Amino acid sequence: MINAIKKHAAFGVIFTIAKALVYFTPLILADVLSTSDYGILEYALAGVGVIVNTLINLGVPGAYPYFVIREKKEKLKSGFNLHPIILLIPFVINQIAFLCFQLDVNFYLAFNISYIIANQVFYSTQLKSHEKSSYAVLLDSGIYIVLFLFFIGYRTGFFQSSITVINNFVLAYAFIYVIFGISRFIKSEKQHLTSHYRAILRFSIHLLVSTFLIFLITTSGRILVEFFFGFDEVGIYAFYFRLAAIVVMIHQIINIAYFKKIYTFSPLILDQYFYKFFIIITTLSLVIYFISPFVVSEFSNFFNDTFDTYKSIYFLLSAQMIMWIASALNSNIIDRENSAKVNNVFFLILISIVGFLLYIFNGKFSFTELIYIHFTSIYIACMIQYYTLSKKNIYFKKSALTLTVIFLLESGYYFLFF
Structure with a gap:
């Protein structure tokens, strides 16, 4: 009983702090950035970034609770270890397009954010499926924590208030997922990896279309x-x-x-x-x-x-x-x-x-x-x-x-x- 109370209390504290950052950070940035720059950030953060995330994620996050909770097919869990490597492909293409073909910074920012959100959704869904709620909340809030750090840096005089500086913060955070994804893949079980991943994709392709369409409608x-x-x-x-x-x-x-x-x-x-x-x-x-x-x-x-x-x-x-x-x-x-x-x-x-x-x-x-x-x-x-x-x-x-x-x-x- 006492352990349950402590568990829920800890979740409540973490949720309150994390979601307060999610809620208030964009609002306080509205007073820091110009209206146009704020619009560009939101366009990337909760517009293009969210919708592109649904495409590059291939519906795989939604397949995890279906196979693990609903169908109890534990053997397919190894197939999910390949997904972070697949997510790297569009991220690398985005870097090449920006460096070599002068991709517009607005879209560059949006695609980097989409890579981050894709990882957050992928890992967070797994954590929620195993009732690790506190970790899931922190992960879901990651990009907003990074933006809040930018705000602190601006207020203390370390950074200018510009979309370029925010872009650098976002890129640095994205590389954390790059390193984590590669390292997790190296340590993972490789047996039947590709065949399990294909089995996941056969189911998740319908979720990909569904998730993309509902996000296209709602966001x-x-x-x-x-x-x-x-x-x-x-x-x-x-x-x-x-x-x-x-x-x-x-x-x-x-x-x-x-x-x-x-x-x-x-x-x-x-x-x-x-x-x-x-x-x-x-x-x-x-x-x-x-x-x-x-x-x-x-x-x-x-x-x-x-x-x-x-x-x-x-x-x-x-x-x-x-x-x-x-x-x-x-x-x-x-x-x-x-x-x-x-x-x-x-x-x-x-x-x-x-x-x-x-x-x-x-x-x-x-x-x-x-x-x-x-x-x-x-x-x-x-x-x-x-x-x-x-x-x-x-x-x-x-x-x-x-x-x-x-x-x-x-x-x-x-x-x-x-």
Whole structure:
């Protein structure tokens, strides 16, 4: 009993510190960098970097809990040791492209960050699968810890506030994963390595497509904003996205602490948990939105300068977080039920339709309207996930109904007051 309390207390402390850095570091950097440089960092960090990570990771992280927890195929674990070496290939290509072909620094930074995130996700998923939650939290927060060290260096006068200096910090951190990956591979069991890795890829290829598509739907906001507007607007979007994402921290606690149970509990039990969770985080998200002008204004000049103009963006992003969390929880269920292949077809249709409409009406929608379109797309993606699961007689009726009510109420508030 005492050991369990100590374990949970230690996790609570580590989680609080690590996630505080994840949450606050981008917000304080908004006051340090120019709006354009901040937009470039966020574009690389949570836009291109996240989406490219899903491609180079080949769906392998999602295959680990499926084979180890769900299917209990322990013999395939050795195949995962080859993955860090595979991840090195795009990283090396990025260095060559930057040094020899003058690759734009914005994309160079984004691809280096994608390599880091790919490693963080790969190792973190393994740790969560074995209930090593504290280590997983630290690993997930790694890139933000590095950015916080840059901030400390800037405040103490060691570094200038520029995207170039940040780029050097990111590169140094990336090389830690290079060294660790090579060293782990050298020490690993080599027998049947490639055959096991091929077996993993045969399953994970569907996860690759699924993960890429859901990330394209849920995290493409920065990319869409940059494409239709510019890096200054990306900076605005990213700041309020980060501010709204405080409720995501709660989801991350659930996802880390109960990761293994998500792969073992029955859908009926999960539906009961999920719909109540959606109600709680929606209420919390709205409360935070309404009290933030009285709190955030005390420490953020960026907030004071932009809130009156962009409070509609902040509201929509607060609403979007609920759908984002729902899609992430649903993705775990899609993976565990091996339904990614069917789900991908519907996601492709959704992306094609939304992409076509944005192209046709380019120049005819505002910054705020683009965010609402994105919010709606994520809600539809959640409904697609529920529909896909229903094809296997797996139903999340209460969760789907709750999300629909939340979507309609928040849409109604947006149209009435903005």
